Amino acid sequence: MVALDGSVLAGLRALDTPTVCNALELVAPERRGYGFTSQPLVCARPDLPSVVAFARTATIRAAHPSNDADVTYARNAYYEYIDAGPKPSIVVIQDLDAEPGYGSF
Template sequence: MTNITADDLAVLTQWDTPTICNALEEVMPERRGHGFTTEPLVPLDPDLPPICGFARTTTIRAAEPPNESPAETAAKRAAYYEYIAQQPMPAIVVIQDLDPRPGTGAFWGEVQTNIHKGLGVAGCVTNGSFRDVTDSARGFNLLGGRIGPSHAYVHVVDIDCQVTVYGLTVSTNDIVHADRHGAVMVPLEAVKKIPAAVDLIARREAKIIAAAQAPGFDVEKLKAAMGAAKDIH
């Protein structure tokens, strides 16, 4: 599928998602205006470090009971678990809630966070809701649309499908980077270019920040610092 490894993705977790977005603007400027979430997400634990993994994609509904037999619903849920547990790892589940009011019923809570963490999933990005805030699996990085009390009629609709969550469109095994700021899809061809881009941007920004923090900073010194930053390659 790809020569991108778990170690390659682990390298990207040392930087927050805004930094990854900045680096993508450098290495793939045509992606500057898309490929990331554009609405606020609620983090289960805002203090968790960034995650980066291969997408597992699913759609759900919760407002109405599923239009299928209990046996069919159970079989679909089992197929979902088999799907998310497949290689490559680590995985990030991206779930699109299709209800007119997403988050009516919570897919995520104490049980699901523990199941997914146990299966090797690093976290989730969803426009749906979650609950059991204090009892969910520690270290599971979940970003949701809202917090809610009930799971209502929540059920899996489709697995291994293209999904869109707050502007972020991904398919199975796309690379996703996420933290409390939101999430971004990282094209495979950009993964190994990001560290060098991060270093370049940091050196450019350091010139401007140092000038801004120095005594006597003014607009002329800002212009000089910005000019010096442009010369860094």
């Protein structure tokens, strides 16, 4: 992983996501066919400014909750995974339920 200095991060922070994605498609055209979503993304806090961070990804199913022991184990593993990653980080969670939304908050 390459460390980026503050000026690069500040420059990225000034751009919107579509601009960054379009630039990535120009420098890495092989990525045009994957790495995107066809479902809407929901920003929980649109009032906050843009961030440049490492994505820590996860999936969730919440329509049919697991037993308490499984939930406790999974939650602890999730927090350890988030903490172990590079910083700054941001979490992106995909809801795998047939009707997405149960695990949103």
